[in-house]
Every structure is written in C-alpha cells, then in structure tokens.
Amino acid sequence: MIRQGYSLPYLLKMQNLRLIIFDLDGTLVDAYEAIFRSFSHTMQTLSIKGRSPATVRKAVGWGDESLLKPNVQPWQLKKALRIYRRHHSCSLIRHARLFPGAKRVLGILKKKGVKLAVASNRPTRFSWILIRHLKVLKYFDYVLCADKLAHRKPHPEILYKIMSRLRVLPDETLYVGDMAIDVQAGHAARVRTVVVATGSSSLKEIRRERPLRIIKRIDELLKVL
Missing domain, CATH: 3.40.50.1000 (HAD superfamily/HAD-like)
Known part of the structure; x- marks a missing residue:
C-alpha cells in the first residue's frame, strides 16, 4: 500500500x-486491451495513423468521444464513433476482465x-x-x-x-x-x-x-x- x-x-x-x-x-x-483494439480498428478503417498502447491508455477515462476527438478531423468524429462503438461491443466481451x-x-x-x-x-x-x-x-x-x-x-x-x-x-x-x-x-x-x-x-x-x-x-x- x-x-x-x-x-x-x-x-x-x-x-x-x-x-x-x-x-x-x-x-x-x-478493459485497456479492448479499448486499444477498438481504437486501432477505428483508425485503420479511416486510414489514420494509429497510436501506441501507452498513448491510448493515457487518454482513457473521459469517455470514447474524448478518446477519438483529438485523432480525427471534426467532420470524421460521428463516423469514428459509429465505427468504434460497433467494434467495441464485441471487443469488451473478448478482452475485458x-x-x-x-x-x-x-x-x-x-x-x-x-x-x-x-x-x-x-x-x-x-x-x-x-x-x-x-x-x-x-x-x-x-x-x-x-x-x-x-x-x-x-x-x-x-x-x-x-x-x-x-x-x-x-x-x-x-x-x-x-x-x-x-x-x-x-x-x-x-x-x-x-x-x-x-x-x-x-x-x-x-x-x-x-x-x-x-x-x-x-x-x-x-x-x-
């Protein structure tokens, strides 16, 4: 302690x-592995350069919109959230503990x-x-x-x-x-x-x-x- x-x-x-x-x-x-996989899937789908697991982990805690917003263009945010959330439902079940x-x-x-x-x-x-x-x-x-x-x-x-x-x-x-x-x-x-x-x-x-x-x-x- x-x-x-x-x-x-x-x-x-x-x-x-x-x-x-x-x-x-x-x-x-x-759930960091689940979050990282969903984040990486979203970036790959949008043809955006990914981030390291440590960088993604540091950004966790304020909600998924705050996680994605600094990494996409403003006009991409709604689409990025749809992609992330669709993937994340399965990712949580597979990788969260x-x-x-x-x-x-x-x-x-x-x-x-x-x-x-x-x-x-x-x-x-x-x-x-x-x-x-x-x-x-x-x-x-x-x-x-x-x-x-x-x-x-x-x-x-x-x-x-x-x-x-x-x-x-x-x-x-x-x-x-x-x-x-x-x-x-x-x-x-x-x-x-x-x-x-x-x-x-x-x-x-x-x-x-x-x-x-x-x-x-x-x-x-x-x-x-």
Whole structure:
C-alpha cells in the first residue's frame, strides 16, 4: 500500500461508512486491451495513423468521444464513433476482465451491508455490457454513467446523483477510482477518495491531488476500511 499523509482521527471516520462508489475502467475492470483494439480498428478503417498502447491508455477515462476527438478531423468524429462503438461491443466481451481480487472485494463489502455503486465516464451501453458479462451486477445498488448527466468527472455531479439516489451523505461515502480526475471529483463532492494505481494516471499525477489513500491493487481496499 502506498500511504498518504492523513492523521489517524481522520481515518477513523471510516466507521460511519455506508456507501462505496467505484469507478469502472482502471479500478474494477481492465478493459485497456479492448479499448486499444477498438481504437486501432477505428483508425485503420479511416486510414489514420494509429497510436501506441501507452498513448491510448493515457487518454482513457473521459469517455470514447474524448478518446477519438483529438485523432480525427471534426467532420470524421460521428463516423469514428459509429465505427468504434460497433467494434467495441464485441471487443469488451473478448478482452475485458476484472482486476484480480475485484469480485472478492465486492462480495465481502456486500456481505457487510455496505451499499455499492458505479460512477463511470464510460457510456451507459458499454458499462452495462461489462457489468453483465463479468457477472458483477448483483453487487451494485446503482449504476450511473456520465452520458446521462450534464457533466463528466471531474465534475462532482455523478457522485451527488448517486448519493442522493441512495440517500447517503458525503461523510458516509467513500469513492474509489484510478485517476487524478477521480480525486478531483471526490474533493469537489466532499467525499473521501481512495485511488487504485492501476489506471491511466501516473503516481505523480495522483499524489498531486492528495487522495485519502493510494493502493497498488483493488484487493488492498479491505485493509483501508
């Protein structure tokens, strides 16, 4: 576990924890191979030079439109999205997987009576493909994606909506993500945030935002609670 500088009294506030909100990609699910294959297919179809896996991975986290937009001409964007999304449905099923220990963590938390939710910048359609295919739907009380809202993370709207829907206060909530924007969203919503260092942001970028904790793997979350 990679520690951050918070005092013990602050950590003891975890005792009133009623809700844990999870980001999806990079936190619970490793879909980077699926995303890279769909991105590469789209670029090849449009006769555009591809990008390296590392470059694509760094651009993940803001939704598929944000992923494609810098790589195509404005007039190509709608077509690029159609190509990407048509390919991505199959790519997710073939190549996405849960991070080791993710299902065990969800199961233990569910048995403890903690409410669980998903807050993702990924489009709703693809989030549901992942959740159903990976057989984790039964663990979640609510799933919300940014395409149903006016704002994407790092705006806190998605966290506010989930807390309101589940009737839980910010100081009763923990948010678990993998990127600097997740910490920014958590701070803006006044929600404690733990970051799993398995996503698109570097440790330097994450530390700059001062999350409650940085952990190396999702199964380390149980040591924080």
